[in-house]
Amino acid sequence: MAEIKLRDVHKSFGKVEVIKGVNIEIKDGEFVVIVGPSGCGKSTLLRMIAGLEDITQGTLEIDGVCMNDRQPKDRGIAMVFQTYAIFPHMTVRENVAFGLTINKIDKATRDLKVDEAARILQMENLLDRRPSELSGGQRQRVAIGRAIVRNPKVFLFDEPLSNLDASLRMDMRMEIGKLHQSLNASMIYVTHDQVEAMTLADKIVVLNDGKVMQSGSPMELYKEPANMFVASFLGAPSMNFINVEVHDINEENVTVYNPTLSPIKVPHKGRDISKKSQAILGLRPQYLRLVEPSDGILNGKVILTERLGAETIVEILLKDGKRVIAAISEDQILSNGKEIGLQFNPKQVHLFSSEDSKFLSENRK
Amino acid sequence: MSMPNNPDNYGLRLVTRYVVLTVIAIIFAFPLVFMIMSSLKPDQQLLADTSSLKAFLPVGDISFQNYENAFSRVPVGLFVFNSMLVTSVTVVLSLFVCSLSGFSFAYLKWRGRDLLFSIILATFIIPFETIAIPMLLITSKLPWIGLDGFSIGWLNTYRVQIVPFIADGLTIFLFVQYFKDLPVELIEAARVEGTTWWQIYRLIVIPLSGPVLATAAILKFLVMYNQYLWPMIVVQQEEYRPVMVGLQYFFQTFTKGGIAWGEIMAYLSMITVPVLAFYLYIQRAFIASVAATGVKG
Secondary structure (H helix, E strand, C coil): CCCEEEEEEEEEECCEEEEEEEEEEECCCCEEEEECCCCCCHHHHHHHHHCCCCCCEEEEEECCEECCCCCHHHCCEEEECCCCCCCCCCCHHHHHCHHHHHCCCCHHHHHHHHHHHHHHCCCHHHCCCCHHHCCHHHHHHHHHHHHHCCCCCEEEEECCCCCCCHHHHHHHHHHHHHHHHHHCCEEEEEECCHHHHHHHCCEEEEEECCEEEEEECHHHHHHCCCEHHHHHHCCCCCCEEEEEEEEEECCCEEEEEECCEEEEEEECCCCCCCCCCEEEEEECHHHCEEECHHHCCEEEEEEEEEECCCCEEEEEEECCCCEEEEEECCCCCCCCCCEEEEECCHHHCEEEECCCCEEEECCCC | CCCCCCHHHHHHHHHHHHHHHHHHHHHHHHHHHHHHHHHCCCHHHHHHHCCCHHHHCCCCCCCCHHHHHHHHHCCHHHHHHHHHHHHHHHHHHHHHHHHHHHHHHHHCCCCCHHHHHHHHHHHHHCCHHHHHHHHHHHHHHCEEEECCEEEECCCCCCHHHHHHHCCCHHHHHHHHHHHHHCCHHHHHHHHHHCCCHHHHHHHHHHHHCHHHHHHHHHHHHHHHHCCCHHHHHHCCCHHHCCHHHHHHHHHHCCCCCCCCHHHHHHHHHHHHHHHHHHHHHHHHHHHHHHHHHCCCC
8 A cells, every 4th residue: 555646747749748747646545547638648647657657757756765767567456458458369367377376386375366357257157258259348347356466556547438338337436445445455446428527536636638626535626626627527517617707805705797697606715816707607417406487597598408317407598608517306398499597595606816817705605 | 230121142152252262263263173184194195185174183194203304404402402401591691680680660769760670661662673783793792700710701612592681671661550559558568567578579569460470471481482583693503592583494405405393383383382381381370360369358
C-alpha cells in the first residue's frame, strides 16, 4: 500500500504541453478517480504514473521515493488497460501468472496466487481457456487478475469499462468497488464516465485541458463545484446556467434577477461581489420542480419530454429563448408547447462569476 | 456473411463458386501434372501424347528411366541439397535478423532511427544487377576464420551465397509494418509486468507474428531458391552449385546428342518438389497461427 504525490507535473509532446502543472496527493488505500473529457490529458497522466511516458517536469513520488526515472516494473504498480491487453496466445492461467513467471516465482507459489485471484474474481472455470473464447467482461477479469497476483502498491485503471456494454459495465463497476474494499490498495482510476467517478471514488480529480479543475470527495464536488466546468461535468443531465444581474447584496444574501427570472435571494459566501455586476446562476435539473405558470420563479413552455420510467427529463424553452432542463423524479406526460412554471429552493443554487466562471456563493447543506 | 434468404439460390451460388474454383485449380495444376507425367515417359511417347489428353495421364510406357538418366548427366541430388541448405539457412537467419531489426524500428526509440529506416526503404529501388560486381569485389576479399583456419576470399563457398542475403529492406519493412499494427497495449502491459525488451520480443511479439513470419519466409525462400545470377558469378565449383545454375549446366550436356525432354522434365520435377512442399507446409502453419492468435475485437 502506498502514498502517491504528484508535484507540479508537466508533460509536453514536442511543443504541445498536455499536462500543465498538476498537483495530486493520494493517501494510502485511497480510491482516486481522475475524470475529464476526451483529450484532457487524464490517460497521459496515468501513463506517466505507470512509467510508460516520461515526466517532462515535476516529480512523482510513491511512498516518499522519487519515481521519475524508474522503469515501470520498479514502481510497484499494476495497470489494467481499456483494451484489456491480455496476451491472445496464452491461456488465462498463463496470462494471470505472466508477471510472476517473468520474475521467476516458483510454480507452487504461482499456482497458489493465480487460484486465489481466480477465486476473488470468480473465474476458476476459465483458467484453461484462451482469450478468444472469453467475453469482454471475462477478459477484463483476466486483466484485473493479472494485476492482483503481483500484489502491487498501486493499481492503475485506464478506462477499464469503456469497452463493455451498459449492464456489464455496472456489474464490473460494482466488482471493482468490492475489490477495493477487500484489497484496500491505493487505486487510481481514469474515466470519462461521471457515474463511475461518483460511485467508485473516495476522491475525484476533475481534469480539463491538462489542469486540475477541482479535487475532493464526490459529494463535495457535486454540491460545491469550484467552477462552471466542474458543475457542468458532474451530474446528469448537466447543470443549467442562466445569466443574471446582481440586484442587491447584504451579509446573508445576494439578490439576483433577469428579465425572465423573478428576483431571488441566494446565500452570500465567498468572493467579493458588487451590485449591478453580471453573474451566472447554476441550477441542477434535479432541483427543479414543475408548478403552475403563476407560481413559477421561471416560466416557459415544454419543447421535449423524455420518459425514462422512474424519471422524466423535460426540456423547457424560457421566454428569453434560453433552454433549461428539469429532471422530475416521477413519470409525467407533458404535451409539447404546454406553458409551465419552474420552482426551486434558492439555497440549492450555485452562483458563478461571469468573468472567470468561478464559484461565487456556497451551497447550504 | 449474411444468412441466405433463399436456400435454393444459396445452393446454386455454392455450386457455381466451386465450379469456378475447380476450373482455376485445374488451369494452375495442368503444367505441373504435364511436367510430372512427361518425366515418366520416353521421349517418343511424350511427344506423341502432347496432341491428346494422354499428356496429363500416367499411361503407356511408365518408368523412372528419365530420372536415372538425369542423375547420370549431373549430380541433381547435390544441386538440390546445396540449394536447400543455402535457402533454409538464409531463411532462418533472415527471419531472426530482420524481425529483430523490425522490432527495434517499431518499438525502441533511438537517435537516427527514422533516418536509418528511410535509408533501408531506399534500398528497394536498387536493382541487384547494379551491385553484383561491387559485391563480388568485396566478397572476394573478405576474411574468414573457419575450422580449417584463416582464409581470405569467400568465392566458391556456401557462405558467399548466404550472408549477403540475410538482411534485406523488404523483409525488415514487412516486420516493421506488422509490429506497428500489433496492439501497443500488449507491449506496455508486458513492460509494466517487468519484462525486458528481449523477453517482449521472444514471449509476446514473435508468438503473435505467425502471419508475417510465414509471409517473409515464403518470399525469402522463393528468392533464394531461384538464385541464378549471383551463384553464377561467385561459384565455379560443382560442389557448391545450386539448382538453377545446375539447370543451365544440365542443358549444356545436350548440345551434341539432341534434347531429351523426358530428362528435362525429370530434372524440373525434382527441383520443383521442395518448393511445393515448403509452400504447403507454410500455408498450414500460416492458417494455424492466424487461428491461434486471432484477436477478436
